[in-house]
Amino acid sequence: MGLLDRGTSLYRHPRPHAVLWRRYRHYTAQREFIGSVALSIVAFLGSVIASFFAIRYATERASNSVTDIVLSNVPALDVGGIFVVSTLLLIAFIALLIFAHPKRIPFAMYSMTLFFLIRSTFISLTHIGPFPTQTESAYDWGVIISKFLFSSDLFFSAHTGIPFLFALIFWREETLRYIFIGWSIFMAAIVLLGHLHYTIDVVSAFFITYGIFHIAEWLFPKARALFLADEAAEAR
Numbered sequence: 001m002g003l004l005d006r007g008t009s010l011y012r013h014p015r016p017h018a019v020l021w022r023r024y025r026h027y028t029a030q031r032e033f034i035g036s037v038a039l040s041i042v043a044f045l046g047s048v049i050a051s052f053f054a055i056r057y058a059t060e061r062a063s064n065s066v067t068d069i070v071l072s073n074v075p076a077l078d079v080g081g082i083f084v085v086s087t088l089l090l091i092a093f094i095a096l097l098i099f100a101h102p103k104r105i106p107f108a109m110y111s112m113t114l115f116f117l118i119r120s121t122f123i124s125l126t127h128i129g130p131f132p133t134q135t136e137s138a139y140d141w142g143v144i145i146s147k148f149l150f151s152s153d154l155f156f157s158a159h160t161g162i163p164f165l166f167a168l169i170f171w172r173e174e175t176l177r178y179i180f181i182g183w184s185i186f187m188a189a190i191v192l193l194g195h196l197h198y199t200i201d202v203v204s205a206f207f208i209t210y211g212i213f214h215i216a217e218w219l220f221p222k223a224r225a226l227f228l229a230d231e232a233a234e235a236r
Contacts, residue, residue: 020100023102023103024102027102027103033102033106036106036222036223037105037106037109039106040105040106040109040110040113040223041105043109043110044109044110044112044113047112047113047115047117047120048116050117051117051119051120051153053120054119054120054124055123055153058124058127058153061127062128062129063127063128064128065129065130065131065132066198068131068200069199071195076133076193076194076195077193077194078194079190079193079194080194083194086159086183086186086190087159087187090162090163090183094108097170103226103227103229104227106220106223106226106227107220107224107226108166108227110216110219110220111165111213111216111220112165114215115161115162115165115209115212118208119158119161122156123153123154126155128154128198130196133195154197154198155198155200155201155204156201156202156204156205156208156209157187157191157197157201157202157205158205159190159191160184160188160191160197160201160202160205161205161208161209161212162184162209163181163183163184163187164180164181164184164205164206164209164210165209165213167180167181167184168210168213169227172228184206188202
């Protein structure tokens with residue numbers, strides 16, 4: 001089973017651009033689909049903006065740090081570079097998977113919207129400061145990346161939760177499922193080794209994300225059904 005779609009794999013197809021064009025031509029001819037995509041993208045962008053302000057709010061009001069059974073016993077490592085690069089690669093990989101198949105766009109966007117909105121609410125409620133030995137990348141990644149990746153938005157870990165969310169979204173595709181589960185575990189280890197998150201931020205991310213996924217399935221059944229629909233006939 002291919003990494004880019006179920007049925008006809010773009011990376012194995014002799015003319016991947018033709019397959020991609022047929023997919024988009026098929027779905028963009030449907031007014032309801034266009035409306036769903038537009039609404040899901042607007043909702044997602046709104047959740048990103050909400051997340052930005054929630055992060056800034058939590059960072060400005062961060063109080064004292066607390067002890068942690070793992071971080072207090074494991075030395076902090078300089079994993080800032082790995083942390084940032086892994087995050088950017090994850091974003092690129094998810095974007096590739098989503099936009100390689102237009103039918104995936106609405107549910108993926110709605111799921112991430114819920115994820116960011118719920119997380120924004122959580123990080124706005126309690127303002128615990130980062131662990132004292134938290135590390136940052138020695139390289140200057142710019143203001144935007146630094147604000148999003150090295151702030152006091154601790155509970156719960158998005159870097160652990162997002163790949164796990166996509167493991168659940170792509171659960172029926174075994175290869176992708178294990179790639180995202182492995183990515184989630186890897187990111188969990190990285191944020192703990194760098195003391196970027198408390199242990200509770202990481203462990204809770206799996207449980208909260210599981211709930212978010214099922215809420216998304218409940219709220220957006222049509223988008224989920226479209227995501228899972230067999231498109232082999234249109235892709236050939």
